[in-house]
Amino acid sequence: MLEKNHFVVIAFFNAISDTDFVRTVEQMSLGIGTGINVVDCTFPNDLEDDEEKFEGVMFSLHDEELILRYSDFLYYLKLACKLYISVFPSNREILEVYLDKIAKKYEL
Numbered sequence: 001m002l003e004k005n006h007f008v009v010i011a012f013f014n015a016i017s018d019t020d021f022v023r024t025v026e027q028m029s030l031g032i033g034t035g036i037n038v039v040d041c042t043f044p045n046d047l048e049d050d051e052e053k054f055e056g057v058m059f060s061l062h063d064e065e066l067i068l069r070y071s072d073f074l075y076y077l078k079l080a081c082k083l084y085i086s087v088f089p090s091n092r093e094i095l096e097v098y099l100d101k102i103a104k105k106y107e108l
Contacts, residue, residue: 006076008061009068012039013080021084022091028077029098031105038062070106077102 015036016024024034033041042058057073059066068076081095102108 006066006068006072008039008059008064008066009073009076011061012036012041012059013076015039016080018084018088021080021088022094025077025081025095025098029101029105033057071108074099074102074106074108 020036027034028041028043031043031045033043033046035041038061040058040060042060044053044055047053054067056067056069059068078099081099085092085095
């Protein structure tokens with residue numbers, strides 16, 4: 001499913017440092033996005049009242065924006081977690097808890 005127009009999503013996950021990965025996934029499980037340098041992940045709850053609402057998760061890189069369905073977001077997040085766990089297997093359990101929380105939150 002890795003699609004060319006999803007580069008902004010891949011760039012976001014690649015920008016997360018190893019030391020921040022688990023905390024970032026935890027924040028995502030709470031529906032809280034984050035920005036890292038020029039890439040950003042935004043959830044609808046992150047928006048101010050006067051900002052245009054959307055359904056899904058928005059990723060941005062400079063001026064490029066892409067809104068993913070929750071199922072596609074979870075797909076990419078699982079890929080990122082799989083890569084992270086291959087290097088840091090001791091964090092598998094906590095990441096699985098966060099992934100399950102996200103799946104339940106968005107009924108996936």
